[in-house]
Amino acid sequence: MRAGTVRIPYPLRALQLQNGTGFDSKYVNVAKAVLYTLMPPGSVIKIPDSLWNGTFWGSALVGCALRGVRVLVIAPALSNAPARAFGSMVRGRELAWRLLTAARTFAPEIAESGGMLKVGMFATELRVTDIAGKAAAVRNTFERHAWLHDLFAFPDEVYPALDSIAVALRSRPGSPSLSNGFESYERSYLHLKANFFASREAWTVMSRADWAPLMGEFAELRLAQLQRPAAAVASFAEDPDALRDIGGDVLRRWYDELPATARERVVFFTVIGSANQNDRSFVLDGEDALVISRWPSVLAYLDLITLIGQSEWIEDPAELDRLLPAQSAMKTRLAHWFRYAF
Numbered sequence: 001m002r003a004g005t006v007r008i009p010y011p012l013r014a015l016q017l018q019n020g021t022g023f024d025s026k027y028v029n030v031a032k033a034v035l036y037t038l039m040p041p042g043s044v045i046k047i048p049d050s051l052w053n054g055t056f057w058g059s060a061l062v063g064c065a066l067r068g069v070r071v072l073v074i075a076p077a078l079s080n081a082p083a084r085a086f087g088s089m090v091r092g093r094e095l096a097w098r099l100l101t102a103a104r105t106f107a108p109e110i111a112e113s114g115g116m117l118k119v120g121m122f123a124t125e126l127r128v129t130d131i132a133g134k135a136a137a138v139r140n141t142f143e144r145h146a147w148l149h150d151l152f153a154f155p156d157e158v159y160p161a162l163d164s165i166a167v168a169l170r171s172r173p174g175s176p177s178l179s180n181g182f183e184s185y186e187r188s189y190l191h192l193k194a195n196f197f198a199s200r201e202a203w204t205v206m207s208r209a210d211w212a213p214l215m216g217e218f219a220e221l222r223l224a225q226l227q228r229p230a231a232a233v234a235s236f237a238e239d240p241d242a243l244r245d246i247g248g249d250v251l252r253r254w255y256d257e258l259p260a261t262a263r264e265r266v267v268f269f270t271v272i273g274s275a276n277q278n279d280r281s282f283v284l285d286g287e288d289a290l291v292i293s294r295w296p297s298v299l300a301y302l303d304l305i306t307l308i309g310q311s312e313w314i315e316d317p318a319e320l321d322r323l324l325p326a327q328s329a330m331k332t333r334l335a336h337w338f339r340y341a342f
Contacts, residue, residue: 013294019275019287028275028289029282035197035269036060041068041114042200043267044151048074048122048307050082050191051276053091055098062102062117066109070116070151073099074311076190077123077323086327088278090335093324096121100317116151120311121323122190129226131219132169135162138309145313153207161212165219188310193276196300199267201258205298210250217246218302251298269293270300 017027037060039045045064047057052075061071075092078084096119103110103117110117126133139162142148198206255263273289275281292300312323327335 013292015291017273017289017291019281019285021286022284024286026282028271028273028287031289031291032057032195032271032275033060035195035271036064039064039069039197039267040199040265042070042203044070044072044196044198044203046072046074046196046301046304046308047277048190048192048194048304049277050076050189050193051088051092051278051281052076053088053095053278054276054282055095055279056282057277058095058099062099062106065103065115065117066106066113068113068115070114072116072118072120072308074120074122074190074307075324077121077312078325079323080122080124080187080189082189082191086331087335087338089324090327090332091278093320093326096320096324097317100314100320104315104317116147118147118313120308120313121320122188122307122311123323124310125187126310127186128188131222131226132166134306134309135169135215135219136166138162138305139166141309141311141313148308148313154211155207155209157209158212158215161215165216169219169223190307192303192307193273194300194304195269195271196304197267197269197271198298198301199265201262201265202268205251205254206301208250208254210247210254214247214250215302221246246299246302267293268298270298272300 015031017031019026019028036045036057043064045061047061052073061073065071073096075096076082078089081089081092099117099119103119106117124137126137139159142152142154142159255266258266270292271289272292273287275285275287275289281287312319314320314323326332
């Protein structure tokens with residue numbers, strides 16, 4: 001398959017879905033609900049979103065964790081929220097509190113099933129173009145949380161590689177200017193609306209030593225895009241550095257090495273588009289989403305790991321006070337009355 005002058009060397013499966021406005025058909029909701037409820041035990045689901053307050057999605061993911069699925073929810077702290085309407089913040093705080101409370105209350109049942117339910121608040125002072133800082137943040141966050149070490153099971157050589165990436169990028173001349181087109185704000189805001197899914201068998205690829213060089217290649221890719229924003233946005237075909245096939249060969253080798261019975265259970269999906277994890281998007285808004293499977297869907301994982309590194313993973317609901325402060329009683333009541341407006 002060819003797109004312009006760029007060869008796509010692997011099978012690509014993609015499906016575009018829409019939610020109609022109002023009471024029209026909601027195909028994005030159906031796709032997400034199917035994946036939330038049917039991913040098998042041992043799977044991993046990661047969902048970063050700028051508006052994380054939909055109770056339907058929250059309850060579905062609690063059910064996933066109880067069935068043995070490992071779930072990572074990432075929502076923005078107040079300082080890194082692109083939409084700070086008080087209603088969104090009130091309801092986002094309430095859902096985060098409920099998820100944390102559920103994780104603590106059902107901890108024995110979740111552990112017995114092999115599941116996991118973790119809530120991360122995206123809270124960072126790094127700029128969008130600070131690729132070196134993001135590599136260091138991933139290293140530091142994994143060092144602070146043993147459960148991340150256990151979940152990803154990276155070989156030991158991956159962590160020094162992250163240090164080397166950060167050092168190499170910081171020392172390189174000609175880094176992206178802090179005044180370029182990607183630096184509209186003083187810090188990063190979480191505006192990504194994505195869902196990443198991997199079955200137990202698919203997740204075993206994360207424990208390969210190949211991730212050390214792959215992370216370096218991915219950092220170079222991001223740096224190339226940031227150094228040449230006009231080419232990266234307007235004409236990727238003229239900028240081959242921005243079109244490298246990161247990890248394709250590694251993934252194919254890993255897949256070929258699997259026993260036939262394991263291959264049948266390898267599942268990767270990425271859902272990305274305009275739909276948020278809030279009630280208004282769920283019920284009223286017109287939304288678009290692209291559902292990607294097979295190898296291209298794995299590439300989102302490399303972006304999502306930088307979000308994991310820039311998030312604060314909290315265990316106690318009381319920790320929300322620092323990252324997502326409570327609003328007044330009047331604002332809280334209004335947020336409940338107008339739940340479909342935020």
